[in-house]
Structures are given as structure tokens and as C-alpha cells.
Amino acid sequence: MLSQAGIDLASGNVGPPPSAETPPLAITGKAGSGKTLLLSQLYQALEAAGVEIISGDYESRRKRDSRSLAILAPTNKAASVLRARGVPATTIHRILYTPVYDPEFERIAEWLMGNLPRPDKGTLEEVALDRAQAFYESHKSIPAALAAAGLRGSDFITGWKRREEPLDIGFVDESSMLDQRQFDDLNEIFPALVLFGDPAQLAPVGQSGEMVFDGFPKDRQRHLARVHRQAEDNPILDLAHALSDPDLTFDGFERLIEDAARRDDRVVVAERVQAAPMARAPVLVWRNATRIRLIHAFRAAFGAPPDALVPGEPLICDGIELPVKHRKKRLDLEARGLIKGAQVVYLGPGSRPGFARLHVFGAPEPQVSAASIIKIEQPDEEEPFIPQAARMGAAFLHGAAVTIHKAQGSQWPEVQVFAPDLYAAARAGRSEAGLPLWKRLAYVAVTRAEQRLIWVKRYRLARPAEPLSVADLVSKPAPLTLEAENAGQ
Secondary structure (H helix, E strand, O other), rough: OOOOEEEEOOOOOOOOOEEEOOOOOOEOOOOOOOHHHHHHHHHHHHHHHHOEEEEOOOOOOOOOOEEEEEEEEEEEHHHHHHHOOOOOOHHHHHHHEEEEEHHHHHHHHHHHOOOOOOOOOOOOHHHHHHHHEEEEEHHHOOOHHHHHHHOOHOOOOEEEOOOOOOOOOEEEEOOOHHOHHHHHHHHHHHHHEEEEEEOOOOOOOOOOOHHHHHHHHHEEEEEOOOOOOOOOOHHHHHHHOOOOOOOOOOHHHHHHHHHHHHHHHOEEOOOOEEHHHHHOOEEEEOHHHHHHHHHHHHHHHHOOOOOOOOOOOOOEEEEEOOOHHHHHHHHHHHHOOOOOOOEEEEEEEEEOOOOOEEEOOOOOOOEEEEEEEEOOOOOOOOOEEEEEOOOOOEEEEOOEEEEEEHHHOOOOOEEEEEHHHHHHHHHOOOOOEEEHHHHHHHHHHHEEHHHHEEEEEOOOOEEOOOOOOOOOOOOOOOEEEEOOOOOOO
8 A cells, every 4th residue: 555655665765645545444453463563663664764754743844745644543542552652643633733833942843853953042941952852752742842841832832723735644543433524534634544443342432333444345454363462372362352252142251251260360350349459540341320339439448538539549631621722731731641531640739729739640751730620420410529620721530430432542451340331231232233232342341451350240349458549659749830821720
């Protein structure tokens, strides 16, 4: 496909784009088949061949005639997983709207990208430039590098513009999460489009269990059948792939889990949910009602008061609640890791009303203080309890439990799966695209576990032996402050 698009990776030759568009291609495969590794290697090969990488947070004006590649994901969380692996991914929305930089900071951005010499004395001190450069070499994000130098988005971004011209080559990871409208938008922007996706995952809500690549002609689909992530003979992946057996029942799958647990301590069958691990990795459930009940059981187990948060409680970022005119401040928050789906731990109230001190997992500088809107949903009530709220800023839900749908694109070292919910899905008899819903749910849930899977069989929660703590997280005395607007809220 790339050869048809004018790029010969074998020789490293990059030619002009062809006049005709290339039909989209899908690379599919189950967990461990090498989709993300293949995407990463293709990105490195294209960059080495001279293809310009479009990141979405800054676009160079120096190489307009060169071939370009954009690596996308449907959600911020999925994009952040790629960025953590050194792949400069961005979201579909961000590729449609790009920031306009102040000329002075545009020169700094071009220097960071290797297109201009180091700037002379200007707004940033030499030590700040050094810090920005060191950060960019590790994370390949212009806004985050400038933030590491002590700047805010409002310092270097003057506005935003909608992309009017088409791009070139697009790679889309986690494309099983794409809906038809997103795919149509991408098809208009990219003459050459490659989708990487897992056909066994859950399809977007409202698409009858079908992924957008299911409708591709057979010659535009390539399936990775071999499971490479089995060097350690991982029983978790064995269980995930066993779900493809059409004759496997829910009871039969539980017997497979029990057999695996007897042979290998990386699989555990538990009679109750353990409260302590919920502080760092959420329990995976199917139903929202189960999620909310488990959250309240977790808070009760740790003695959390009904009207306030306790340091150590887990949160999930639910997005940034800012007006359109505050896009620059949104970029500030995102550069610090506060993206939709980010896992966060509450450290305590900030020094200003509406602010919270937070530890953001996966962020280069995890300790921040941000204007926050924290919501705790209540059983059988439409309105959530809000223990604290700024007028605008980063929004959070409690993170002790999360639905399997929301967990797509995330992984944790140890995962607790709430089996009674999957049994309820099996009893309901629902199917998606010809596959029982419980099997899709179980596949996604099981493959969220990197090292250890805990299969919980009962509606019970074990009380923790120790209170919540943040001792393992607090490593910096003065967290960075993120303002939601000039007044701080």
C-alpha cells in the first residue's frame, strides 16, 4: 500500500503522492499479535525515510512539500498509550483543529524539531531551553516540552485554525473504537489510510457490534493470526484466545480459569473483590449500577466520609470542562497528562478554592494542582455528589471501578474482573455481530491485565488491612499549578 502511495520502504525512496487515492487498508489481530509493534516499526521506518510526522500539537511550516504521516487514536487515552511507547500519536479531533503559535515560540518549536539552530537570548533562559530540549527528546511533544520549561499554553498559542487542506498518510490505532462518522472524516482527510484494530473487542455503541473495517473488501484486510506475546507462555492470553471457540459456554470458560489458576499464580479465582488494589487499578464491570455500588463499597471500606474525598482515592479524568475560547488552557491541562481517561490519585485539596492536588499516572511530571470538578455518582440517583468544584477545569469521576467499555485502550499490571456481571450478560443472551456479548466483554476485560488476572466470583468486598495512603506517590514537595483561567477557576 505504501509503495502505491509513492513510498518504498525497502529502498528508503520517497516520491510525490500519486494522483489517485489508495483504498483504506485494515490490519487486524487479537491481543498479542503485534499490531502496535508493527505500527511503531512502520512509523520509525517512515520517519527514517524522511516522511514528516504530523503530531497535532504543532505543525512545522518548513516542510510543506514533504510527505507526511499522522498517527491517530479515537480517544486521548488510546493516544497516550502510544505516546508512552515513543509513538507521537494524537487524537482525531486534534488533527482537525491545530494551534497557531506566537512567532518567537514557533522558532523554539522548530529548533526542538531540528529545523532551526538554537535560539539566541529571548523569553526563555538557557536552562529553560535545556529543559525543554531534554523533555522533547524523550516525549516528542512541543506543548509538553514548553510546559516543562515553565510556560503555559496561553504564553505560546495565539489561536486555533481548522484544517482546510487534506493530509497524506494516516495510521489509526484502536480502530475497533471508530464510529462511521469518524471513519468518513478520516477518509476525506487522508488519501492513504491504514486502520489497526482488534476484531474481538467491543464495537462503538450504536453500531450493532460491527467495526468500520468489517465492511472492507477482503483484499483490503490483513489479519495477524500468530500470537507473538507468548514468550512467557502467558495463561492470560491463552484464556483470551480460548473465547474464540464457538462451543465455549460461560461455565466452561470459568472452568478454564479455575484450571489456569491451579497451574499458574498469574491467574487467581477470588470469592470477593479486594479493596486495596482498587486504589491503583479499577475493578472491571459490565453494568454502570455495579460500578457505582462498588465505588461506594470501596469508600465505605476505607471510612471515607460522604461529603469529602480522602487522600489516596482514585479518580478517572472525564474530560476538560472549558469554553471553546479557553482551548489554550485545555492544551495546558492535556500537556500535564490530564486527558480524558487518565488515571489519577487525589492527594488533597489545593491551596486555592476549587483546586485539588493530584498524582497523574503516566505523566512526565505527575504531581500537579489543578482546578477540578470531582463527581461521585450515587446509586439510583441521577445527580452526582460533588465534593468540590471549580467553575471550570478538569472533570473527574471516581476510579475504583470502571466499565469494560471504558477500559478499552488501557492496561494495568493486575486487574480484577467482576464475573457476576459477565454471567448476567451471558444469561441475557445478547450478541454483537454474531458473537455472544459476554465473550466480547470477557475478552476485553481479560486482556486489560498485563501480569495478573483476578476473577472475582461473588458479590462481596474484602475490607483492607490498612488505610489509604499516598506515601508511594508523593515525591515532590511543590506540585505544579495549572490555572483553568486567569483568576484560577
